[in-house]
Amino acid sequence: MLGSRRNFPALTAEPDLVYLDSASGTPCPEPVIAQLTAELRGPAGNPGRGGHPWARGALRRFEDARAAVAAFLGASFPDEVAFTRGATGAMAFLADRWGPAALEDGGDILYCPGDHLSTVRPWLRLAERLRHQGVRAVAYRRDRLGRIDPDDFARALSDRTKVVVATDVHNLHGTRTDLDALAIPPGATVCLDCSQSAGRMPLRLAGSRAELAVVSGHKMFGPPGTGTVYVRRGQHRRIAVDRAAARSGPARHVSPLTDAAEEGSLDGAGAAALASAAAFIDRIGVDLVGGHLTQLAARFAEGAARVGGVTLLGPPVGESRSHSGIAAFTVDGQAGADVAFTLERRGIYVRAGDHCLEGRRDDVVRASFHLYNDETDVDRLLQGLAAAAERD
Ligand SMILES: Cc1ncc(COP(=O)(O)O)c(C=O)c1O
Incomplete structure (x- = not known):
């Protein structure tokens, strides 16, 4: 029983519920809740603000959490990771x-207009702001199945290309980007x-082509509103540090990245709980999670x-060895919201309507599996879809 739902109080409280919206947010397992509770019950020091034992202890636990999350992401150094409020932040x-x-x-920022709005918008705003100094946003496309079209990507590239913004796993199509296959x-x-x-597949950021990355904590069993930003050391010199703001916690200086990204009081409890989410996944084995998701997606x-x-919507399951467990689909002649409603009445929660992409896909429903789902959940979804399709 991989990552059995018994570990998740929110799921055991509703035994008949089939939760298939993990790509939006995952419930917290017991160890994460225990860690968060322990942090809240324990000494209330503000990490790095003050030299007394509570503040020093809080800072030590915060840095331990950073080291644990950095190791989970496959970063070379803890100071390449800072805590944020989710991937959007x-x-x-x-x-x-x-x-x-x-x-x-000057230079070009390559981006895909079909990616999540929170991925695309900040770079479009930046290109607009820096247009006067020759900065442009240049689009590359995905094909019908959500795969980056290598020819179109090559067309967008030029000697002006400075930044390539990419999505590892697409939030609707579930497709994975193979950075090595793109001639960057x-x-x-x-x-x-x-x-x-x-949390769905191993991340080895140190060896990856990506020198910058973002992660959402609440999609990998961490508490709501947690996340991390990764910047490889070689890129730290480009980070704008506000010295006055960074001074608000002099004991906290770790790297230019942490100075800039962790201004103000820190969410020590959230960081510790996110580290325990990473440990929870590691105990199960992220490779096993990937294999489980591939099996469910195939079924x-x-x-x-x-x-x-x-x-x-996405490419055939067998096309890549490891499937993300994100499966979007349409039902002929039916609005996504109607399908989702039929499923909801049967105790199956999916996502429909707004998928945080440019332009609505009102016809599309997304089911996203995770380690607490099993074959029975898949079969219940299929029965629900058969019922929805019959209503046509
Ligand atoms: C691909 C992708 N990027 C970014 C985000 C935003 O993440 P967060 O909720 O952590 O801000 C999401 C959330 O749905 C997502 O699916």
Whole structure:
């Protein structure tokens, strides 16, 4: 029983519920809740604000959490990781505080208009702001199945390319980006949105082409509103540090990244709980999680093919070795919200309507599996879809 739902109080409280919206947010398992509670019950020191034992202890636990999360993400050094309020905050931080120095001599930011709004918008705003100094946002496309089209990507590249913004796993299509298959020139910096891959598949940021990355904590069993930003050491010189703000916690200086991204009082409890979420996934084994998600996705794809009128959005399950467990689909002649409503009445929670992308896909429903789902959940979803399709 991989990552059994018994570990998740929110799920055991509702035994008949089939939760298939993990790509939006995952419930917290017992160890994360225990860690968060212990932090809140324990000494209330503000990390790095003050020299007394409570403040020193809080700072030590915060740095321990940083080291644990950095190791989980495969970073070389803890000081390459800072805590943020989710991936949206992390991406805005990169565009606002790393982007201007990286683009001071002008250049192109490559982005995909089909990616999550929080990934794309900060870079479009930056390009607009720096247009006068020759900065442009240049779009590359995904194909019908959500795969980056390598030819179109190559067309967008030029010797002006300075930044490539990419999404590791797409929030709707579930497709994974193979950065190595894209001919990204050595001079360009890759910024990778790992919101949907962290916790679903191994991340080895140190060895990856991405020198910048963002992660959402509440999609990998961490508490709501947590996340991290990764900036490899070689890029730290480009981060704009506000010395006055950084001085608010002199004991806290770890790196230019942490000075800039962790201004003000820190969420020590959230950081410790996110570290315990990483430990929870590591105990199960992220490779096993990936294998489990691939099996569930395959069962769903096979079953969906037998339900008339259901069309899957992403590439065939067998196309990549590891599936993200994110499966979006349409049901002929039905609005996504209606399908979601039919499923909800059967105790199955999915996502429909607004998928945080440019332009609504009112026809599309997304089911996202995680380690607490099993074959029964997939079968219940398929039965629900058969019922929805019959209503047509
Ligand atoms: C691909 C992707 N990027 C970014 C985000 C934003 O993450 P957060 O909720 O941590 O701000 C999401 C959330 O749905 C996402 O799916």
